[in-house]
Amino acid sequence: MSIALSSVRGIALLLPIAIPFLLFGYANLATYPYRFGDLENIEPQPVAIVFGAGVWEDGTPTPMLADRVLAGVALYKRGTVEKLLMSGDNRSPDYNEVDAMRRYAEARGVPREDIWLDRLGLSTYETCDRAKTQFGIDRAVLVTQRYHLPRAVYIARGLGIEAVGFGVRDWGIYTRGSMLSYSLREVPATVKAIVQVSQASSED
Numbered sequence: 001m002s003i004a005l006s007s008v009r010g011i012a013l014l015l016p017i018a019i020p021f022l023l024f025g026y027a028n029l030a031t032y033p034y035r036f037g038d039l040e041n042i043e044p045q046p047v048a049i050v051f052g053a054g055v056w057e058d059g060t061p062t063p064m065l066a067d068r069v070l071a072g073v074a075l076y077k078r079g080t081v082e083k084l085l086m087s088g089d090n091r092s093p094d095y096n097e098v099d100a101m102r103r104y105a106e107a108r109g110v111p112r113e114d115i116w117l118d119r120l121g122l123s124t125y126e127t128c129d130r131a132k133t134q135f136g137i138d139r140a141v142l143v144t145q146r147y148h149l150p151r152a153v154y155i156a157r158g159l160g161i162e163a164v165g166f167g168v169r170d171w172g173i174y175t176r177g178s179m180l181s182y183s184l185r186e187v188p189a190t191v192k193a194i195v196q197v198s199q200a201s202s203e204d
Contacts, residue, residue: 005142024190031153037146042166048072048081048141049131051119051152052088052097061100064145064174070148071105071168072143081141083114085131087121124189125196126147128156130161137161145170146198147183151190158197182189 036042050072053065061069065088075081084105088097098117105115116135123128131137139162142152146167156163171179 020187020191022192026141026188027154028150028189031157031165031197034153034157034163035070035146035149035167036149037167037169038164039071039078039080040139042075042164044079044113045081045139045141045164046082047085047116047137047139048075048143048166049085049087049127049137049150049156050101051124051127051142052086053100055095055097055100059096059100060085061104064170065097065101066104067168067173068143068145069101070108071166073105073108073110075123075141075143076114083116085112085116085118085135085137085140087118087127087131090119091121091122095135124152126192128152128159129200131156132159132161134175139163140161141166144168145182147155147171147179147186151193154190155193155197159200 050068053068053075054062055065056062076084084099086098086105088101090098092097098119102115102117106112118127118130121130129142131140140188141151141157142156142163143163144165147170147190149165153163154163
């Protein structure tokens with residue numbers, strides 16, 4: 001077998017592995033100007049969209065969800081946003097992310113009338129799509145952990161929301177094993193998001 005043919009075959013074998021990571025890198029690069037890690041760098045927006053992240057059996061937020069809500073509350077108290085949209089899973093009476101988020105925010109001083117609830121925010125894509133189509137949101141701050149933020153911002157902006165994102169700290173906060181798992185999962189999830197946004201754009 002010639003060296004050239006061997007090289008071509010090697011490249012062909014590597015492409016299925018490389019392409020997802022290239023697309024992941026593209027989404028990260030494309031959203032970089034719209035992602036922030038400091039509250040003071042975020043300009044005023046009408047609403048902060050807080051993404052669900054699980055509740056315990058007793059109905060209280062997981063640490064990751066609690067940190068997202070706390071960041072939303074901080075944006076509200078600074079006057080950066082006027083409303084909080086809590087978006088999560090409440091398909092069954094036995095699992096209710098959004099009311100857990102609402103209660104957590106209310107306990108920290110956010111009035112009930114300034115909290116909107118989306119009980120069908122079952123995925124990052126659905127949260128962004130419903131924010132646009134069901135809540136009429138055109139500008140927003142997205143609130144989630146930093147590992148998840150590029151995908152969230154990419155989807156929102158791809159669906160026509162002038163979104164910026166606040167990234168809640170994650171590495172060094174949660175266990176290393178959890179962060180490795182979450183971060184690796186973002187690669188295929190981001191590829192899926194790029195396909196979804198592309199399909200939605202072609203349908204418009």
